[in-house]
Amino acid sequence: MSQPVAWPKVKRSLVAILRGIRPDEAEAIAETLIGCGFELIEVPLNSPDPFVSIERLCKRFGSDCHIGAGTVLNPADCARVADVGGRLMVSPNVDADVLATAQARQLVTMPGVFSPSEAFLALRCGASALKFFPASVLGPSGIAAQLAVLPKDTVVGAVGGVSDKNLAGYWTAGVRAFGLGSSLYRPGMTAAEVRVTALASVQAFDGLG
Numbered sequence: 001m002s003q004p005v006a007w008p009k010v011k012r013s014l015v016a017i018l019r020g021i022r023p024d025e026a027e028a029i030a031e032t033l034i035g036c037g038f039e040l041i042e043v044p045l046n047s048p049d050p051f052v053s054i055e056r057l058c059k060r061f062g063s064d065c066h067i068g069a070g071t072v073l074n075p076a077d078c079a080r081v082a083d084v085g086g087r088l089m090v091s092p093n094v095d096a097d098v099l100a101t102a103q104a105r106q107l108v109t110m111p112g113v114f115s116p117s118e119a120f121l122a123l124r125c126g127a128s129a130l131k132f133f134p135a136s137v138l139g140p141s142g143i144a145a146q147l148a149v150l151p152k153d154t155v156v157g158a159v160g161g162v163s164d165k166n167l168a169g170y171w172t173a174g175v176r177a178f179g180l181g182s183s184l185y186r187p188g189m190t191a192a193e194v195r196v197t198a199l200a201s202v203q204a205f206d207g208l209g
Contacts, residue, residue: 019044020044069088
């Protein structure tokens with residue numbers, strides 16, 4: 001088995017989740033996010049023509065940002081993410097075959113976990129980071145309880161109901177990465193509107209610790 005891919009060294013571990021974005025608007029939104037300080041962008045595969053968006057974003061911004069896919073559910077889609085230039089694979093679950101494919105293609109991975117059993121399975125499968133999802137159900141205390149038994153160097157993320165308004169509680173619990181969905185971007189938002197939410201998220205992150 002190849003070596004696990006490490007979580008990237010970025011200034012802010014904020015993952016922009018662009019669920020529902022269309023290819024014709026993806027570049028303007030991504031340019032705004034990157035300008036505000038985002039270095040991790042995922043296009044969920046249940047968005048319109050997601051691989052078109054991912055490929056366009058990778059060609060234009062791939063050297064400045066880790067771009068990839070979310071809601072990756074099978075090895076074929078995982079391989080296709082890599083084929084179009086993606087470097088990031090996010091999923092809502094732990095699938096050993098998907099993670100093996102991602103690792104073989106040197107993708108940064110963040111599978112979704114909810115329990116200690118899933119968390120340890122994901123780590124055994126070489127996950128770069130863990131995505132506690134939905135974080136709003138577990139809450140900071142639920143994640144903190146699991147962190148007590150996980151390896152100390154585990155990169156832990158919170159996704160689902162996470163926004164600039166509640167980063168601090170998760171940070172105190174030990175979370176160091178955050179996936180921002182509807183609080184950051186919703187289908188139909190303009191780049192100017194996204195700039196407002198992006199700056200709020202960056203400001204909130206920079207105020208942590």
